[in-house]
Amino acid sequence: MGKLQSKVKRNSSKYRADGYVDVSCPSPNVPQNIPAHNDAVTSVAALKSDLCVSGGKDKAVIVSNWRTGAALTRFFGHEKEVTKVASVFGSNRLFSASRDKMVNMWEVHEKSGPSQKFLGHHLVVTGLAVSPDSCKLFSGSRDNSICKWDIETGQCLQKAAISRNLVTHMCWVPNDSYFIQTSEDKTIRIWDSRELQVAHTFPAKQYIQMYCDASQDGRYCITCSNGFGGQGCEATLWDLRQTRDRVLEYQGHLQTTAACVFLPNDVVAAPLVATSSHDCMVKLWNQDTGACLNTLFLDGAGPLASLAVCDTTFLLCASFNSGIHALRLESGKGPELREIAKF
Template sequence: MLLPWSPPCKVLCRSCAVMGKLQSKLKHSTYKYSRPDGILEERIQTKACQEYSPAHVDTVSVVAALSSDLCVSGGKDKTAVAYDWKTGNVVRRFRGHEREITKIACVHRSSQFFSASRDRMVMMWDLHGPSQPRQQFSGHAMVVTGLAVSPDSSQLCTGSRDNTLLLWDVGTGQCAETASISRNLLWDLRQTRNRICEYKGHFQTVTSCVFLPRALALMPTIATSSHDCKVKIWNQDTGACLFTLSLDGSGPLTSLAVGDTVSLLCASFSRGIHLLRVDYSQGLALREVAAF
């Protein structure tokens, strides 16, 4: 009669557990690179990615740059977080919304920013101000999905799934103008008859598009993020995809923000915020250097 022999299984399980712990410390990502001869190569990065303290305890919906070293993010934990992405330190947390934060808009060259939420509210915050919002904007009947601040910071425009655009006076918090729009309205931006460029390559919803600084690039470029877990860099004029970085295991990518001339911040469903570095030294490249 043969009896089951368990020790080897236990030893094997322990070995697997140890290997799992070691592998979990390495962040693998794949990317596609278009060579000058037109051949598309797929490469795998195996460098360890710096893990900072998480900014949020749940899905991150949006990230925006407040300054050259600070970003502000929001998500399902209903909290807006000011984070020093160069040191990995949380600077301050802002709580006031009752539901998920959907959008963040920062005031240029200021310590102030706006947050929009599924609670239909928009709040104005100051990094160096009190814990309460400086101003609140209430007027939408559904989730707020868009924020835009005027160049002089005196007006705020908000959009919502209630099919309205509202223009606000930032100083008083009063709505100055309301515009109703159709959910299916098509806006024609080709009044100047210039060629409109189309960027094809993502397989799922594109969630964000940003212009990259031209300080180091040889051509005007833009970056996009998508629910397909990919960040792509494009030639702005031709629409050619110059580089694709796949952030495997991160879930849908929800937002992009320019940190400085060589840094991008990318928010994701599963792994918080990624710090990406753009490298022009040996041809265009993009790699993940940290996550928080």
């Protein structure tokens, strides 16, 4: 694995996008805290200004202080790997999905077990979308279905199924009643949460769509795809408000791009996008031009699975081999991501 990663790093120049700046490695003095998980971390989400929640192959859901790297609460209740975690920033409720076909709800300060269980999918649950008031929950699965849940009772209120719609990720559109969903059928769908109906379907891409995120102003969404050898592996910006067409693509990763997020920032005037990939790289992009501004190579981290925005300058990245990486957005000679800790 080490030889493969070194080779990827040396030969990455031929995949560089216009505006590429550099490939930076993490500082050798990055603090290594006790790992929160004892296996691969599959998903991470921001909870509060100093808290995050993560899920992993060890079946655990863990609340950590990402500033100190300390694991504060460990929740156990899933029988198989946790695939997704989700929460509304500032809320005390968090949700987890698993290969055990179940979705659990947890309370940050309760350690006795899940405060609610949601049973209704027939295969692994791979997507979660939570409304901004934390009162509406939607889940998606490889069983081709989307479920709408009553959070208080755990009852499935509605269920919609579309042939070959193997859900990969879901996210809520801020200040709206819609959520977005990506799928292994290479399609991105916008759902109306009120009637649980598809409101719009973007043109199918060439590769499986792995992840999605919506901008805070609700004008755009970004998705990313699997791939190999630099083919596919891109992130795509879509217009949600007007033409609902593809705006541009961010190309430069060597392997599957597993996560993509919009970055609110006070560092530069231009809006930013971040992506993480199985090639061990986190890339920073100019949202409007598609230029790659910075690449951070996390040596030995293995596939990078998930990203979570903490505030205007901090980002968390979940990895298979080295836990969760805390990254800071700095200005310097230009916008740059620096690893400051891992846990």
